[in-house]
Amino acid sequence: MFQTTPSRGDINNKFIKHDSNMLNQVYGTDDVTPYWIADMDFPIASPISQAMQQLVSRESYSYEFDSKTVFNAISKWNQQRHNLTLNPDHFVQLPGVLSAIALLIREFTNEGDGVLIQTPVYHQFRRLIESAGRKAVNNTLNIEGDRYFMDFDAIEQQLESGEVKMILLCNPHNPVGRVWTKAELKQLVPIAKKYNTLIISDEIHGDVIFEGNTFTSIASLDYDNSLTIIGSPAKNFGLNSISNGYVYSDNQQLREKIKATTVSMSLDHGNAFTTHATIAAYEHGKEWFEAFLAYTQNTRNWIVSFMKNELPQVKLFVPEGTNQIWFDFTGLNLEAAELKALLSQHAKLALTPGTWFGEPDENFYRMNFASPLEQIQASLALLKSAVVERQQTPEIAVK
Numbered sequence: 001m002f003q004t005t006p007s008r009g010d011i012n013n014k015f016i017k018h019d020s021n022m023l024n025q026v027y028g029t030d031d032v033t034p035y036w037i038a039d040m041d042f043p044i045a046s047p048i049s050q051a052m053q054q055l056v057s058r059e060s061y062s063y064e065f066d067s068k069t070v071f072n073a074i075s076k077w078n079q080q081r082h083n084l085t086l087n088p089d090h091f092v093q094l095p096g097v098l099s100a101i102a103l104l105i106r107e108f109t110n111e112g113d114g115v116l117i118q119t120p121v122y123h124q125f126r127r128l129i130e131s132a133g134r135k136a137v138n139n140t141l142n143i144e145g146d147r148y149f150m151d152f153d154a155i156e157q158q159l160e161s162g163e164v165k166m167i168l169l170c171n172p173h174n175p176v177g178r179v180w181t182k183a184e185l186k187q188l189v190p191i192a193k194k195y196n197t198l199i200i201s202d203e204i205h206g207d208v209i210f211e212g213n214t215f216t217s218i219a220s221l222d223y224d225n226s227l228t229i230i231g232s233p234a235k236n237f238g239l240n241s242i243s244n245g246y247v248y249s250d251n252q253q254l255r256e257k258i259k260a261t262t263v264s265m266s267l268d269h270g271n272a273f274t275t276h277a278t279i280a281a282y283e284h285g286k287e288w289f290e291a292f293l294a295y296t297q298n299t300r301n302w303i304v305s306f307m308k309n310e311l312p313q314v315k316l317f318v319p320e321g322t323n324q325i326w327f328d329f330t331g332l333n334l335e336a337a338e339l340k341a342l343l344s345q346h347a348k349l350a351l352t353p354g355t356w357f358g359e360p361d362e363n364f365y366r367m368n369f370a371s372p373l374e375q376i377q378a379s380l381a382l383l384k385s386a387v388v389e390r391q392q393t394p395e396i397a398v399k
């Protein structure tokens with residue numbers, strides 16, 4: 001069953017979120033509670049643990065590749081969860097989601113081409129585009145009220161210019177938490193079609209969808225110039241450091257092009273741990289996943305109500321999906337350095353700076369909330385005291 005407290009093994013964890021060099025570098029202190037990396041603090045589902053333990057006790061790691069069972073398990077999961085029909089023969093496997101995106105950028109665009117991203121967006125998109133010698137073309141999402149929306153007119157103008165050869169979509173969107181609706185995606189596709197632009201849709205967060213929202217995969221939209229990175233078990237089952245990336249397309253030509261490259265580079269199969277963990281997750285993890293989703297939805301609701309009641313100066317964007325919440329601290333009226341000090345030194349919060357995601361305004365931060373609720377409650381109570389203390393200290397400059 002789903003539990004919130006990890007059992008303490010005696011292995012020396014190398015978790016990035018606790019890495020004191022990185023914490024010191026980013027926050028100026030390592031005395032912070034980490035909410036900055038998008039992974040979960042919970043123990044994984046017991047069917048996955050059991051599969052891994054069996055594998056360890058087998059004490060044999062002969063060559064063992066079984067992508068077929070993995071693709072069948074992913075297809076069945078998506079059919080049941082999202083009513084999304086995927087042909088198990090239409091997947092290509094890669095070592096991870098980011099390596100998949102990196103390969104697709106290189107495979108389907110040329111040096112100097114533009115790749116459109118909708119900022120603020122997951123920071124690695126820009127890195128992958130630029131490190132491949134391509135140009136990241138920013139298309140800024142619009143805020144209307146307390147939600148973000150796509151700017152279709154700007155997308156059309158950018159595609160019309162001829163510079164953009166690929167759209168890199170993030171659905172659900174990290175960090176703003178939007179789950180793009182079918183209507184929104186149906187508005188995007190004809191624009192891409194008109195300019196024959198390939199859409200790559202990163203759907204790694206596709207299972208983490210909260211009540212009242214429906215996930216629509218680009219794979220369901222009958223646009224054959226598209227490739228979908230179907231959610232990997234990284235985000236929904238906490239297998240971040242041992243999961244693969246699964247690229248899906250009903251377009252045989254696109255698939256064969258990727259497959260030729262992955263096979264030529266021997267990138268097309270997972271290791272035994274990844275394979276067994278993924279099969280166990282999708283075949284036997286439903287009960288655990290539903291408990292995890294209910295837990296994080298409850299945490300999201302608690303955060304929203306706490307912030308609205310106790311810290312109404314802080315604007316937030318209620319996530320429709322993903323375990324990330326996006327805050328705008330403008331209402332605290334602090335200079336950027338003061339805000340940073342308030343968050344990391346006084347409230348001891350390691351939040352991800354919004355500037356990482358291409359957000360120019362330094363008042364924005366992202367918080368990953370796949371952590372025990374009691375811990376989050378203590379952290380946000382500390383934030384409230386830090387804000388109150390700051391407001392009551394007249395000698396501290398505010399702008």
Ligand SMILES: Cc1ncc(COP(=O)(O)O)c(C=O)c1O
Binds near residue numbers: 174243
């Ligand atoms: C939108 C998005 N894509 C990809 C990744 C990373 O995927 P992986 O580590 O499996 O390559 C993340 C991780 O936070 C993410 O949020």
